Structures are given as C-alpha cells and as structure tokens.
Amino acid sequence: MTAMISARGLTKRFKDVEALSGLDLDVPEGTVLALLGPNGAGKTTSVRCLTTLLRPDSGTATVAGADVLADPDLVRSRIGLSGQYAAVDEHLTGFENLVMVGRLYGLGRQRSRERAQELLERFDLTDAGGRPSKTYSGGMRRRLDLAGALVASPPVLVLDEPTTGLDPRSRLQMWDVIRDLVAGGATLLLTTQYLEEADRLADDIVVIDHGREIARGTADELKARTGGERVEIVLADGSHAEAVRSVLATVAVGEVGVEENGRELTAAVEGGVLALQRVLTGVQELPGVEVLDVGLRRPTLDDVFLTLTGHAAETDTSDETAEATR
Amino acid sequence: MSTTEKASLARAGRGPLGALEDGWVVAQRNLVKIKRVPEVLVFVLISPIMFVLLFAFVFGGAIDPGDGSNYREFLIGGIFAQTVVFGATFTGAGLAEDMQKGIIDRFRSLPMSPSAVLVGRTTSDVVYNVLSLIIMALTGLLIGWRVREGVLDMLAGFGLLLLFAYAVSWVMAYVGLLVPSVEVINNASFIVIMPLTFVSNAFVPLESFSGVLRQFVLWNPVSALTQASRELFGNTSPASAPDAWSMQHPVLYTLLWVVLILVVFVPLSVNRYRRATSR
Numbered sequence: 305m306t307a308m309i310s311a312r313g314l315t316k317r318f319k320d321v322e323a324l325s326g327l328d329l330d331v332p333e334g335t336v337l338a339l340l341g342p343n344g345a346g347k348t349t350s351v352r353c354l355t356t357l358l359r360p361d362s363g364t365a366t367v368a369g370a371d372v373l374a375d376p377d378l379v380r381s382r383i384g385l386s387g388q389y390a391a392v393d394e395h396l397t398g399f400e401n402l403v404m405v406g407r408l409y410g411l412g413r414q415r416s417r418e419r420a421q422e423l424l425e426r427f428d429l430t431d432a433g434g435r436p437s438k439t440y441s442g443g444m445r446r447r448l449d450l451a452g453a454l455v456a457s458p459p460v461l462v463l464d465e466p467t468t469g470l471d472p473r474s475r476l477q478m479w480d481v482i483r484d485l486v487a488g489g490a491t492l493l494l495t496t497q498y499l500e501e502a503d504r505l506a507d508d509i510v511v512i513d514h515g516r517e518i519a520r521g522t523a524d525e526l527k528a529r530t531g532g533e534r535v536e537i538v539l540a541d542g543s544h545a546e547a548v549r550s551v552l553a554t555v556a557v558g559e560v561g562v563e564e565n566g567r568e569l570t571a572a573v574e575g576g577v578l579a580l581q582r583v584l585t586g587v588q589e590l591p592g593v594e595v596l597d598v599g600l601r602r603p604t605l606d607d608v609f610l611t612l613t614g615h616a617a618e619t620d621t622s623d624e625t626a627e628a629t630r
Numbered sequence: 631m632s633t634t635e636k637a638s639l640a641r642a643g644r645g646p647l648g649a650l651e652d653g654w655v656v657a658q659r660n661l662v663k664i665k666r667v668p669e670v671l672v673f674v675l676i677s678p679i680m681f682v683l684l685f686a687f688v689f690g691g692a693i694d695p696g697d698g699s700n701y702r703e704f705l706i707g708g709i710f711a712q713t714v715v716f717g718a719t720f721t722g723a724g725l726a727e728d729m730q731k732g733i734i735d736r737f738r739s740l741p742m743s744p745s746a747v748l749v750g751r752t753t754s755d756v757v758y759n760v761l762s763l764i765i766m767a768l769t770g771l772l773i774g775w776r777v778r779e780g781v782l783d784m785l786a787g788f789g790l791l792l793l794f795a796y797a798v799s800w801v802m803a804y805v806g807l808l809v810p811s812v813e814v815i816n817n818a819s820f821i822v823i824m825p826l827t828f829v830s831n832a833f834v835p836l837e838s839f840s841g842v843l844r845q846f847v848l849w850n851p852v853s854a855l856t857q858a859s860r861e862l863f864g865n866t867s868p869a870s871a872p873d874a875w876s877m878q879h880p881v882l883y884t885l886l887w888v889v890l891i892l893v894v895f896v897p898l899s900v901n902r903y904r905r906a907t908s909r
C-alpha cells in the first residue's frame with residue numbers, strides 16, 4: 305500500500321523550544337493514524353508542517369504524492385485541514401463560510417453553493433446555516449470547520465484534536481463522522497490527547513512527547529505494552545495501603561501504583577472483570593479496611609506515559625492536562 | 631483505489647485569472663462585515679464629516695492662501711487627500727486582525743493565490759474610501775465648496791485620490807503584517823501617515839514652510855496629490871503652482887508615486903504574507 309502521508313526526520317525549533325526533533329510518520333492510503341500526546345508534545349507543530357502552514361527546519365514530507373516543501377500548492381489542493389482552533393469567519397454565515405472555501409478551492413460559484421448545502425445537511429447545520437457563525441456553539445463551530453475541510457472532497461484529511469472541547473454526545477457524533485470519512489476511502493491523520501479516542505478511530509498510533517516518538521503501534525499492541533485495563537481502589541485512610549497493595553500485586557501486570565499517601569492504589573491487570581473480582585474478595589478478607597471506591601478503567605494517556613517512560617506526562621499547561629487525563 | 635481515481639475537486643495553480651477571482655472572493659467576504667457590523671460603517675462615514683467640518687472651520691478663517699481664492703474651498707482638496715490616506719490605517723488594522731484570527735489558517739491551507747488575502751483587503755477598502763469621498767464631497771458642498779472644472783476633471787480628481795489611497799493601502803498592509811497585534815497598528819500608522827499628511831500643503835500653504843521642511847513639502851507625494859485634486863476640482867489655478875517639477879506636474883508626479891509604491895510594496899507584502907505564521 306502506498307503511503308499517503310510520509311514524513312522523515314521532521315524538526316522544528318522555536319527559540320529555545322525543540323517542538324519537533326526528528327519525527328517520522330507513515331500513513332498508508334485509506335487508514336487512520338492517531339498522533340497521541342500531551343499538551344506541548346508537538347502535535348500541532350507536526351500538523352502545521354504537514355499541511356504547509358509551517359516550514360520544518362529540516363526533514364522531508366510528502367502528502368498525497370506531493371512534496372510539502374517543493375510543491376505546497378499541490379499539497380493544499382489535495383488536503384483538508386481542520387485545525388485545533390476552528391478556522392471560520394465569525395461574521396459570515398455557515399453557508400457563506402463554506403461557499404467561500406469552495407470558491408477558493410476553485411470549485412466555481414454554482415458548484416460551491418451546492419457543495420455548501422450538501423455539507424450543511426450532512427453536519428446537521430442546515431437550520432443554522434443562515435446565521436453568522438459567531439452565534440454558533442463550540443460544537444457547531446467545530447463541525448462547520450470540519451465541513452470546510454471536506455469541501456473539495458480531498459483524499460487526505462488532517463484533523464487536529466477534532467473532539468477537544470466537545471461534550472460527550474458531540475464527541476460520539478464526531479467519531480461517527482470520522483468513521484464515515486474513512487469508510488469513504490479518505491486517509492486521515494488525527495491528533496488527540498485521549499488514548500480511548502485513538503483506540504476507537506485509529507489503525508495506528510504514534511505516541512509523541514517533546515517532539516519525538518516514544519511508542520508506535522496498533523491500539524492493541526500499545527495496550528499489550530501498557531497492560532490493558534486498570535483496577536483502581538480508593539481507601540478511607542492510608543494505614544492499610546501495604547496490605548491492599550499485596551492483594552493487588554496478585555493480579556497486577558507490573559508494579560502497583562500507590563498515591564495520595566496510600567489512599568489510592570492502581571494496578572494494570574489482565575482479564576479485567578475477573579481481576580476486579582479477585583481484588584474485591586481479597587480486600588474483603590482484610591480486617592478494618594474501608595473501601596470508598598473501586599473500579600475498572602481503561603488506560604489513559606497518563607498510564608501510557610507511566611509505563612513507557614516511567615514518568616507522568618509533563619506539560620507546559622498542567623491544569624489542562626489534568627483535565628484531559630482525568 | 632489510487633490517488634488519481636479519488637482526486638479532489640480542487641484545482642491548483644489557476645493562473646492570474648484565478649488569483650483575481652480569489653482576491654475578489656476575499657473582498658466580498660470583507661464587505662459582508664459591513665452588512666453584519668454596520669457600526670463600523672457609521673464610524674467610517676462620520677469621521678470624514680468631522681474632518682471636513684473641523685478643518686474647514688478651525689483653519690478655514692485663519693489663513694489666506696495668497697492667490698485670491700477662497701481658503702475654505704482651497705482646504706477641501708487637502709482634507710480629501712488627508713482622509714483617504716488615513717483610510718489606509720483600516721487596511722493595516724483589517725489585515726492584522728485577519729492574521730490573528732483562526733480564519734487565516736484556513737486561507738493558508740487552501741490552494742488559493744498567495745496574494746488573494748491582500749488583494750481582497752486592499753480592494754474592499756477602496757469601497758470604504760469611495761463612501762467616505764462621497765460623504766466628504768456632500769459635506770463640502772454644504773459648506774460652500776464648489777467644483778469649478780468639468781465633470782471629467784472632477785472624476786479624474788476623485789480617481790487620483792482613490793488610486794493614491796489604494797497604493798498607500800499596500801504600505802499599511804505591509805505594516806499590518808509586521809505588527810504583532812491590531813492595537814499596535816494605529817500607532818504604527820500614525821508614525822507613517824502623520825508626517826506625510828501634515829508636513830504637506832494639505833492644510834497650510836507652502837509659504838509657511840522654509841528650508842529643508844519646504845523641500846520635503848514640495849516633493850511630498852501628498853502635496854502633489856493635494857495640488858492635483860485642487861487643480862482638477864478648479865479650486866486653485868495651475869498658474870499659481872509652486873515652482874517645482876512635482877508641483878508643476880502634480881498628476882504625473884502622483885501617478886509616479888503610485889507606481890513606485892505598488893512596485894515596492896506589493897511583492898514585499900505578498901512575500902511577507904507567505905512567510906507569516908498566524909499566532
């Protein structure tokens with residue numbers, strides 16, 4: 305299979321920040337690659353380099369058969385970009401925004417209008433299509449922006465954090481839209497901070513941090529390396545931490561994490577529910593242990609980082625990440 | 631499925647005609663803002679009225695232009711020139727704003743002409759200048775200004791004002807691409823435009839300047855523009871024009887500046903736009 309997106313050794317430096325330090329990417333035709341990483345990992349910088357918005361300091365890239373550095377205009381005619389922040393004109397209506405994009409793709413007036421109407425319908429924006437986009441909710445604006453990326457039906461789509469800031473329902477809708485696009489034959493590069501999202505949508509995942517790859521593989525491969533699901537147990541006080549830890553250790557893959565002065569314990573496990581059951585039984589047999597909460601959860605980006613790098617994801621905007629990984 | 635089979639609908643590299651079309655699409659987008667935010671228009675139209683009234687009444691009675699003409703009438707050409715040149719600030723501000731907003735990433739990811747955002751912005755600002763000239767002319771007529779030459783000369787006068795303003799728009803477009811935010815643009819434009827319009831014959835007759843300043847005034851394109859529009863409107867006699875080539879041939883001299891400015895600033899701005907990154 306031919307690679308629709310292929311990058312070799314991309315680097316980009318902003319003053320004292322090494323935003324990209326030698327990134328390689330390959331996205332075979334008709335597949336989805338998720339670029340997974342915390343705030344400041346270099347996701348947007350990669351996207352901007354691949355979509356001709358930013359010139360990498362070194363490295364090469366081809367997108368849909370065109371060289372990003374040598375032939376940026378050809379690249380632009382073959383990609384659709386939906387950036388991290390919705391790129392819509394707030395004074396124009398949804399319809400006008402899409403018509404404008406169509407005309408700038410060279411579709412002609414009539415074809416642009418038809419295409420705008422089609423896309424408004426597809427993205428559930430027909431009713432709002434006549435209102436200035438300033439009046440749209442964040443989710444609507446995001447959908448309008450994605451619609452803008454699809455105007456010319458480009459074979460390659462690049463979506464930078466398409467679901468960040470969306471409510472759970474809008475997020476599910478966005479996932480459906482993305483799956484439809486892939487079913488229609490599009491090649492997709494998307495960035496995300498959510499392991500679950502990458503798991504649901506992507507064929508391949510590249511985990512990046514500080515502008516370099518720290519892991520790559522299919523969702524299953526990554527999960528195998530990071531130990532799949534987690535059993536998490538919250539205790540009323542930390543005095544029994546050691547006893548509970550040894551119970552968890554009987555089912556854990558790798559080490560048991562102990563946090564909050566021994567009140568919160570986490571272990572990667574295999575065979576989810578069964579492991580949970582054994583933990584519960586084990587803990588019940590311990591005298592005087594008060595369990596506040598216990599449960600099974602999917603690994604998050606933080607877990608991936610913890611297992612792959614031995615440290616939590618460091619970020620430059622810590623509060624946002626805290627939110628994202630919770 | 632191969633790349634060629636699933637080709638996108640887009641057409642890349644559509645030549646000079648495509649570039650014009652792209653520029654027009656962007657200009658239309660800018661003009662929609664007038665419809666959606668009419669407050670902007672009100673401001674655009676009230677300030678020229680203010681200029682005409684303030685300058686005509688503050689300076690109008692104070693100075694004798696020395697050639698027997700009515701000073702208030704003499705002043706109007708200068709006010710026109712000053713206002714349309716100041717109008718270029720709008721271009722810089724509009725562009726600086728565009729560069730800060732997310733929409734610029736959309737533009738830069740499309741296979742459109744790299745000049746379209748600039749062509750569109752400078753073109754839509756011509757519309758603002760046409761409106762402000764109409765308003766100023768009407769205000770002028772109310773306070774006693776008259777066109778004393780033919781209709782063709784009058785149209786040539788307005789045409790020259792618009793053309794020069796268009797050229798200055800490109801200068802401010804470049805400044806708009808350089809500044810980090812919209813707030814800076816007003817100050818930046820003050821530095822460029824204030825000396826040009828005030829150290830000219832727009833408000834004060836040439837006689838009040840001497841030495842180096844006098845030479846600056848004589849060769850300042852805004853002086854030539856002012857002189858040209860006064861002559862074309864019949865508000866001064868070419869015979870009394872100061873004895874410098876620029877003042878003897880004000881239309882030609884202004885046109886030379888228009889060409890010079892465009893030749894320098896169009897490529898400079900387009901190049902800057904290509905390299906500018908948003909945010």
Ligand SMILES: Nc1ncnc2c1ncn2[C@@H]1O[C@H](COP(=O)(O)OP(=O)(O)OP(=O)(O)O)[C@@H](O)[C@H]1O
Binds near residue numbers: 323343346348
């Ligand atoms: N224009 C710029 N000037 C200076 N530094 C920049 C610029 N753009 C990005 N950076 C820096 O480069 C690094 C990578 O940024 P990038 O935006 O690619 O991260 P990201 O993975 O997209 O993060 P987020 O999840 O917050 O969007 C960060 O440290 C950031 O501060």
Ligand SMILES: [Mg+2]
Binds near residue numbers: 348388464
């Ligand atoms: Mg980003």
